[in-house]
C-alpha cells in the first residue's frame with residue numbers, strides 16, 4: 001500500500017509537565033486539538049519538515065527534537081495510507097502564537113483533552129508519558145471518526 005509522509009510535533013514544557021496543542025482552524029482535522037505538523041516536502045528530511053511545520057503553525061523555533069513514534073493510518077476505500085512521524089520538541093525558542101492554521105493552548109500532560117482530539121490519541125499518548133517509543137497502526141472507517149482495528153507496540157528504536 002502507498003504511504004504519504006506526515007509529521008506530528010508536540011512541544012513539551014517539561015518543567016511544568018505541559019504540552020502545547022493547537023486547535024486546528026481549517027483543513028484536515030479541523031476543530032480538533034492536536035500537535036503541529038503537515039506533509040513532508042520532497043526537498044526536506046522528515047525531521048526538517050517537522051521543524052518547519054512547527055514554526056509555520058505555532059511560531060516556535062525548534063532547538064531540540066526527537067522522534068518518539070510512528071503511526072500508520074488506513075482509511076476504508078482510500079488506497080493511500082498516512083505515515084505519521086511523531087516528534088517531541090523539548091527545547092524551543094519563542095512564544096506560541098495563533099496562526100491561520102492553529103490556535104495554541106498548553107495542557108497538563110496527564111490532563112489531555114482526548115474528547116477533542118483524534119480517536120487514536122488516547123491509545124498512544126501513554127507511551128509518550130512513559131518515554132517509550134511506539135509504532136501504531138489504526139484502521140479508520142470512511143467517516144474518519146472511528147477506527148475498527150489497531151495495533152500498538154513499544155519499540156527500542158525507530
Ligand SMILES: CN1CCN(c2cc(NC3CC3)nc(N)n2)CC1
Nearest residue numbers: 006007008037038039073118120121
Ligand atoms: C499532518 N497531520 C498531523 C496529524 N495527523 C493525525 C492523524 C491522526 N489520526 C488519523 C485518523 C486521522 N491522529 C493524530 N493525532 N494526528 C494527521 C496528519
